[in-house]
Structure formats: structure tokens, C-alpha cells
Amino acid sequence: MQEERIQTDKTQQSITNKANYIEVWEDLVDIKEMVISLILCSTLSLAGYYFAPQEPPFPLFMGLGGAVIGFLMITIRVKPKRNVTQSHDKILGLNNSEGGDNQ
Amino acid sequence: MTTIILLQMVIAAVIGTVMYTIIGAMPGADETATLAPITLVLILAGVEPVVVLTFFMAAMIACKLIDAVPVSVAGIPAGVMSTPMIEHAMVLKRLGLTDLSIVKIASGAVIGTIISVPISLFAANALLPYGDTIKAYGGQIFFIGTVFLALMSKKRLIALLAILPFALLIQGLRQLYWSIGVVPEGVNVFISFFLGITIGPMLLTLFELLNKDNRDKMERYGTKEIKLSQMQQGKGYPNPFRLLTKKEIGLSAIGSLIGSVTFILSPVGLTTFMGELMASREKDPVKKASLALTTMEALAQATYMSGTLIPLIAIGIPLSPMALGPANPLFNAPPALTLERNMHHLLSTTDFVAATLIGATIALLITFYVAVRYANQICLFVFKRIPHEALLGVFFSLVLLLAYMDGGLVNIAGVLLIGWVAGMLHRLGVSYGVLFMILYSAPWLMTTLSR
Numbered sequence: 001m002q003e004e005r006i007q008t009d010k011t012q013q014s015i016t017n018k019a020n021y022i023e024v025w026e027d028l029v030d031i032k033e034m035v036i037s038l039i040l041c042s043t044l045s046l047a048g049y050y051f052a053p054q055e056p057p058f059p060l061f062m063g064l065g066g067a068v069i070g071f072l073m074i075t076i077r078v079k080p081k082r083n084v085t086q087s088h089d090k091i092l093g094l095n096n097s098e099g100g101d102n103q
Numbered sequence: 104m105t106t107i108i109l110l111q112m113v114i115a116a117v118i119g120t121v122m123y124t125i126i127g128a129m130p131g132a133d134e135t136a137t138l139a140p141i142t143l144v145l146i147l148a149g150v151e152p153v154v155v156l157t158f159f160m161a162a163m164i165a166c167k168l169i170d171a172v173p174v175s176v177a178g179i180p181a182g183v184m185s186t187p188m189i190e191h192a193m194v195l196k197r198l199g200l201t202d203l204s205i206v207k208i209a210s211g212a213v214i215g216t217i218i219s220v221p222i223s224l225f226a227a228n229a230l231l232p233y234g235d236t237i238k239a240y241g242g243q244i245f246f247i248g249t250v251f252l253a254l255m256s257k258k259r260l261i262a263l264l265a266i267l268p269f270a271l272l273i274q275g276l277r278q279l280y281w282s283i284g285v286v287p288e289g290v291n292v293f294i295s296f297f298l299g300i301t302i303g304p305m306l307l308t309l310f311e312l313l314n315k316d317n318r319d320k321m322e323r324y325g326t327k328e329i330k331l332s333q334m335q336q337g338k339g340y341p342n343p344f345r346l347l348t349k350k351e352i353g354l355s356a357i358g359s360l361i362g363s364v365t366f367i368l369s370p371v372g373l374t375t376f377m378g379e380l381m382a383s384r385e386k387d388p389v390k391k392a393s394l395a396l397t398t399m400e401a402l403a404q405a406t407y408m409s410g411t412l413i414p415l416i417a418i419g420i421p422l423s424p425m426a427l428g429p430a431n432p433l434f435n436a437p438p439a440l441t442l443e444r445n446m447h448h449l450l451s452t453t454d455f456v457a458a459t460l461i462g463a464t465i466a467l468l469i470t471f472y473v474a475v476r477y478a479n480q481i482c483l484f485v486f487k488r489i490p491h492e493a494l495l496g497v498f499f500s501l502v503l504l505l506a507y508m509d510g511g512l513v514n515i516a517g518v519l520l521i522g523w524v525a526g527m528l529h530r531l532g533v534s535y536g537v538l539f540m541i542l543y544s545a546p547w548l549m550t551t552l553s554r
Contacts, residue, residue, distance in 0.1 A: 022322070022324070023322065023324065024491070028324055028326070028327045029492050030492070031312060033490075034492045034495055034496075037495060038309075038496050041500035042500040045500040046503065046504060049507065060504075063504040064140055064144070067497050067501055067504065070496055075493045078490040080488065081491065082328075082486050082487070084487050
């Protein structure tokens with residue numbers, strides 16, 4: 001039964017490649033890309049710290065810089081797993097919102 | 104205070120506000136992880152302490168206020184502190200009232216700050232003569248706070264049972280570090296442990312991924328559908344007092360009052376508890392959610408403010424969750440600042456008042472406006488462009504970096520361990536608030552138990 005389920009999962013994934021993301025911390029990620037991101041950012045960050053000149057604040061600064069560089073690299077290469085649409089329903093405006101003090 | 108310094112303070116406040124309005128809007132960017140390191144860097148870089156304080160005040164307020172946006176628009180927590188609000192924000196979102204949610208939270212933040220600044224300053228000055236006594240009983244006070252929050256949580260039995268074992272783990276690791284020499288004797292590893300707890304649930308998920316059976320059992324999703332409701336643009340500068348009902352203003356004022364004096368309690372725990380309390384009598388779902396959000400935010404801002412100002416002005420050692428967390432560099436940033444010579448000793452009351460007023464005013468002016476007018480654009484940008492993987496990566500690497508800085512490779516293992524356990528406890532129902540409080544009361548608890 002386990003095997004059957006795995007088979008179906010794999011088929012589904014190869015056909016649609018859609019239902020493939022897991023939820024970590026309230027949002028969706030692709031496992032492989034997440035692992036790459038974790039390793040990349042950590043390595044760059046620790047490398048920045050390690051190879052920085054020894055007087056503070058350089059080590060922390062370079063460590064942060066490494067993390068930011070990793071962040072930018074991932075942001076450029078990886079697509080967010082979100083589909084953002086604007087709803088055009090009628091929305092209460094700020095001036096006549098229910099919370100105004102005409103209550 | 105010279106004109107040059109004043110100018111620097113204003114510039115610092117603006118930079119802090121802008122930076123943290125952006126950082127705070129990113130889901131997963133926790134305040135402690137992002138505020139503490141940057142503040143530390145500024146202090147070590149030699150920036151005038153009073154200027155750094157102004158930066159910090161502005162950043163702190165901006166960061167918390169802008170949390171309103173991801174929380175309301177997509178139900179995504181922008182840091183541990185905003186988690187209690189999600190449930191209520193989602194009630195409003197489901198009814199198409201996302202902009203109302205943002206407006207309520209942002210306005211609550213304004214009330215919270217306006218009230219807590221004078222009260223915190225006043226309370227700090229009132230407590231000044233008792234500073235040493237409070238310092239002496241710090242451990243006991245934290246412990247009482249821990250038990251209080253545990254009793255207030257939903258799963259109170261497990262919360263209470265978790266206190267001793269978790270405290271044991273924390274102190275055990277610290278003692279280990281002392282005995283093998285990676286950390287100087289008596290220095291309590293703190294920030295990395297705090298981050299370890301924050302990252303706990305995520306770590307747990309990561310560890311579970313290593314097991315193929317678990318992987319297959321995990322729920323899989325397609326792309327997440329996020330609907331942004333269209334906001335109607337108002338004119339001119341929004342007035343928070345007109346955007347809230349009298350009841351909301353009143354109750355959030357009370358919330359701020361409470362938050363301003365309970366500087367010892369964890370903001371997360373207190374916010375959850377108070378939010379439920381304040382909104383419990385309201386039956387109408389929209390009014391109930393609005394009330395809860397407004398009071399929660401007001402309380403949170405007030406706790407941040409008092410948690411930073413009171414220990415800084417009256418006590419001199421970090422004796423509050425804020426002071427132990429994001430504000431820690433203001434107390435302890437060797438070699439520039441130490442527990443014997445930090446902002447408490449270096450700044451005068453005028454300095455504190457000026458830094459707070461400048462930082463708070465500028466942060467509120469800018470971020471409140473941005474939150475209320477540009478919520479839609481911010482969310483659009485963040486959700487469309489910034490992948491969650493990138494945020495997890497940055498956060499994770501920050502945790503590792505700070506862990507390594509606090510205690511080398513050993514501490515990386517230690518922090519992972521703490522995160523693992525915290526993640527499991529969290530899953531069993533122990534809230535972040537209680538976990539953090541255990542972290543604060545661990546030293547005293549363990550020494551007392553061994554008597």
C-alpha cells in the first residue's frame with residue numbers, strides 16, 4: 001500500500017508538478033530549493049564571519065553581509081510559491097469603515 | 104546635546120524607520136533576529152549611544168507596526184510577536200475587511216506608543232530608587248511571571264510541566280559551556296538560545312523531512328493562493344483617532360497602561376491573554392476582531408516600550424524580555440558597552456526622553472502612513488518577489504551565525520538542540536511566551552532548586 005501511494009505521488013508530481021510544496025512556518029516552500037537556500041546562506045554567512053578582519057564590528061557585519069548576499073541570490077533564482085491575485089470585490093473604504101467613530 | 108547630535112538622531116530615526124518598515128513587512132523576519140545584530144553593529148562601529156538608542160526606538164516601533172500588513176493581508180506572521188493576532192485578522196479578511204484589519208492594528212500601535220512613552224518614562228523614574236532591589240529579586244520576578252503565563256495558557260498542565268525540564272536544558276548547556284571554556288564563566292548565552300526557541304518549529308519540520316516516510320506523509324500543496332483585497336484610497340494624512348471607535352481607544356489605552364508597567368512579562372504571552380480578555384464580551388465578529396487587534400497591538404507596543412525603557416533607565420541590567428532580546432546590545436555590546444558601563448550609565452534622563460520622542464514620533468509619522476496607504480503595494484511586492492525559501496535561509500543562517508558567535512561550534516549544536524526541544528514543546532501546546540519566560544527564569548530556578 002505504501003508503494004502504491006508513493007507510485008501515485010511520483011506520477012502526480014511528474015504530470016502536474018503542482019502539489020509538491022510543503023508548509024514551513026506558515027508559508028510554502030519547495031524542499032530542494034529550501035535546503036539549497038539554507039546551506040547557501042549559512043555558508044556565506046559563516047564564511048563572511050570567518051574571513052572578516054578580527055576587530056569588531058567587522059566579523060558580525062561580514063556575517064550579516066554574507067547572509068544578505070545569500071538572500072539576494074535565492075530571491076533572484078527561486079520563484080515564490082504564491083499566486084497573488086487582486087480581488088475586485090467591493091471593499092469598504094477607510095472613510096466609511098465600520099470602525100469609524102459614528103458608532 | 105549638541106545640534107549635530109540632534110541632527111544625527113533625526114537621521115538615525117528616519118533610517119531606522121525606513122529600514123524596519125521594509126524588514127518588518129517580510130514574513131518570518133523576527134524582530135530579535137533583525138534588530139539585535141544591526142543595533143550591535145552600530146554600537147561597535149562607534150556611533151554615539153544616544154543616536155543608536157534613537158535608531159532602536161524608531162526601528163522597534165516601525166517594525167512592530169508594519170507587521171499589521173502581512174498579518175492582515177495574508178495571515179502570515181511577520182515575527183513571533185504577531186502570531187496571536189493572526190486568528191483575528193483572518194476573521195476580518197474572510198469578510199473582505201483586510202484594510203480594516205490593517206487600520207485597526209496600525210491605529211492601536213499609535214495609541215499604544217503615545218500612552219506608553221510618558222508612562223514608561225514616569226515608571227522608570229519612579230522605580231529608580233528601587234533599581235537595586237529589583238535587580239536582586241530579578242530571578243524570582245521572572246519565575247512568577249513564567250508560572251503566571253503558564254497558568255494563562257490553553258494547555259496549562261503541559262506548560263507547567265515543561266518549566267523545569269526546559270530550564271534544566273538551558274542551564275545545563277550554559278554550565279557545560281562554562282566548564283569546557285567556550286564561554287567565559289558566568290556569562291549567560293542568551294540571544295542564540297532565544298533565536299533557537301523562535302526557530303524551533305521550523306527546525307522540527309526540517310528534521311522530520313529527513314525521514315522518507317514522514318516526507319511522504321506530509322501534506323503537499325500547490326501554489327498558495329493569496330487574494331489581496333483592493334483598498335480604497337483615502338485623502339490626506341489618516342487620523343488614528345477617527346479610525347477607531349471610542350471603545351477601542353479606551354480599551355487599548357487600558358491595554359497600553361498595563362503593558363507599560365508589566366515590563367517583565369513576555370509580550371507574546373501577555374498580548375494573547377489580554378487580547379482574549381478585552382474582546383471576550385463583544386459578540387459581533389467584526390467588532391470583536393477589531394477590538395482584539397487594536398488592544399493587542401497597543402499592548403504589544405507598550406510592552407516593547409516599557410520593556411526597553413524601564414530596565415535601561417531604572418535598573419541598568421537587562422531585566423525584561425525586550426532587554427534580553429532585541430534590546431540586549433543596548434546593555435551589553437563588548438567591548439563598547441558592558442553590564443557595568445552601558446547606556447544606563449552613559450545617558451542622562453534628557454537623552455532618554457529625547458531619543459524616545461524623536462524615534463517614536465518619526466517612526467509613527469512615517470510607518471503609520473505607509474501601513475495605511477500602501478499596504479496593498481507592500482504586500483504585492485513582498486509576496487510576488489520574495490520567496491519564502493530566501494527568508495528561511497536568512498533567518499536560519501542568522502541563527503547559526505549568532506550561535507557561533509555566542510559559543511563556537513559547540514553552541515551551534517546547543518542551539519539546534521534547544522530549537523528541537525522547543526519545537527516539540529511548542530507542538531505539544533506550550534506557547535512561545537512561556538518558553539521565553541522559562542529562558543529568562545532558568546538561572547534563578549536552577550540555583551534555587553539545588554539548595
